Amino acid sequence: LLAALAALLLPTRPVSLPSLVQAGPITHWPAFCPPQPTTKLFIDGKFVESKTTEWIDIHNPATNEVVARVPKATPSEMEAAVASCKKAFWNWSETSVLSRQQIFLRYQQLIKDNLKEISKLITFEQGKTLADAEGDVFRGLQVVEHACSVTSLILGETMPSITKDMDTYTYRLPLGVCAGIAPFNFPAMIPLWMFPMAMVCGNTFLMKPSERVPGALMFLAKLFQDAGAPDGTLNIIHGQHEAVNFICDHPDIRAISFVGSNQAGEYIYERGSRNGKRVQANMGAKNHGVVMPDANKENTLNQLVGAAFGAAGQRCMALSTAILVGEAQKWLPELVERAKNLRVNAGDQPGADLGPLISPQAKERVCHLIETGVKEGASLLLDGRNIKVKGYENGNFVGPTILANVKPNMTCYKEEIFGPVLVVLEADTLDDAIKMVNNNPYGNGTAIFTTNGATARKYSHLVDVGQVGVNVPIPVPLPMFSFTGSRASFRGDTNFYGKQGVQFYTQLKTIISQWKEEDATVTKPAVVMPTMGN
Ligand SMILES: *[C@@H]1O[C@H](CO)[C@@H](O)[C@H](O)[C@H]1NC(C)=O
Ligand SMILES: *[C@@H]1O[C@H](CO)[C@@H](O)[C@H](O)[C@H]1NC(C)=O
Ligand SMILES: *[C@@H]1O[C@H](CO)[C@@H](O)[C@H](O)[C@H]1NC(C)=O
Secondary structure: OHHHHHHHOOOOOOOOOOOOOOOOOOOOOOOOOOOOOEOOEEEOOEEEOOOOOOEEEEEOOOOOOEEEEEEOOOHHHHHHHHHHHHHHHHHHHHOOHHHHHHHHHHHHHHHHHOHHHHHHHHHHHHOOOHHHHHHHHHHHHHHHHHHOOHHHHOOOOEEEEEEOOEEEEEEEEEOOEEEEEOOOOOOOHHHHHHHHHHHHOOOEEEEEOOOOOOHHHHHHHHHHHHOOOOOOOEEEOOOOHHHHHHHHHOOOEEEEEEEOOHHHHHHHHHHHHHOOOEEEEEOOOOOEEEEOOOOOHHHHHHHHHHHHHHHHHOOOOOOOEEEEEHHHHHHHHHHHHHHHOOOEOOOOOOOOOEOOOOOHHHHHHHHHHHHHHHHOOOEEEEOOOOOOOOOOOOOOOOOOEEEEOOOOOOHHHHOOOOOOEEEEEEEOOHHHHHHHHHHOOEEOEEEEEOOOHHHHHHHHHHOOOOEEEEOOOOOOOOOOOOEOOEEOOEEOOOOEOHHHHHHHOEEEEEEEEEOOOOOOOOOOOOOOOOOOOO
16 A cells, blocks of 8 residues: 555656556547647637737756746736736625536546546646656645645634623635736646635636646646536636746735745745735745664665656755665665666657757756856766767756765755755765754655664654655655645645645635524614623
């Protein structure tokens, strides 16, 4: 059972989903998203061409060819999108929760039916391998499935007879128009963390996908419409800073969900909160894997390599830092051997283990951080900077890279690299390792590899990180739990999906009612403040 559960966590190896995907040829590319020349806006139930004069090129990261363009929506288009959300809100929030649930039941089936096609689109725009792209859609799909259990998630509370003939009860009600700002690394999963939970609770939603990878969301929006979502309940705008500021400032937007870099997250949290909105922001990370000498070596090395280099390290939950404790330090040469064996190729090529980085700038930044490691005294045991991928010479490829003898004051340790680079530190004891992890500002995820239950228990208990894996390298919880990054990895007070997701997207209304037993008998008016005692 544990193995089955672990397989559902972000795959370090391709997940195969044969039972979920209906066989059949890829029928067509939708007309409203790449690789069509222009990406549309989705406003009031229609895929419309923007009237903007400013366009951003979308590149295939494996070739750097321009494959499509995405508009910077104009102020009036963005206004129209919010107005559409606002207009649709009343009807949608008054639609029975069972009807909303039905739409999401149809939606999850449509996502399953189209999973392969959405995945192709992700690989095309984002670069990750097809298997990883399927994992991307699949992990988002699980949130949609969870949204279908809204009927038990959205229950209020009741206290009968708080005093004679008086009851108190609460409703969980939607907020209104909510908005989501998504990053480039999970084009399907992260938007699906956002609008389904918000909308099943009765909110309407404005999405801004990453301008680098808008295709998957456009496809998902079409399927959502096909599932029966009324016009205007979901709107999509594209753009960069102006669109972000627009969302942070618009008085009709009540809540913002954000996933992405620290700099953007802090900014959105500040600006959105200052404008009185609820904001939840999941941000950067530096996830440590602590390797104890009593760990299952075979398993641990495979897990480390998969979690460090999978998705070319462009996961905020990538296990980018290893701490080898005591005798486990001797495993380093074998770790390097395994990393060498990974195949770097365009994401749609068979057998590819990791694809390119998202952009030439991303590659440059990663190479620069590797260089700082070398300059500051780390040992470069494996260098992926000069990798050549046959047939894809212009792609943004970096091969698996390992920096060892890394010290906590080095730049490559302090900054999130977001590339296929594993930095390796050493510790004499478990206590030293815990101290190191707790001194790092980020608190997204961590893992410990050990066969000793007491060691695992002690680590899980003392480490100050939101999500802990015990022999599980990427501990991303399933949607009945919440995604619980902490410290510098999170701003806000309620997390994504799970019970906390419902709390984030709803507000409580408390009703105190008195129905006197004497029925409609008229009594004297009560002039004093009710105390509710007996
Ligand atoms: C709300 O629903 C009613 C009944 O289905 C419909 O007639 C009306 O046009 C809807 N209003 C909006 C703004 O969608
Ligand atoms: C942690 O990792 C996830 C998954 O990659 C990412 O979306 C998120 O922004 C990161 N930060 C937090 C606090 O969750
Ligand atoms: C890190 O600290 C060590 C020991 O205090 C020092 O020698 C080294 O120069 C420092 N390195 C950096 C990059 O600050």
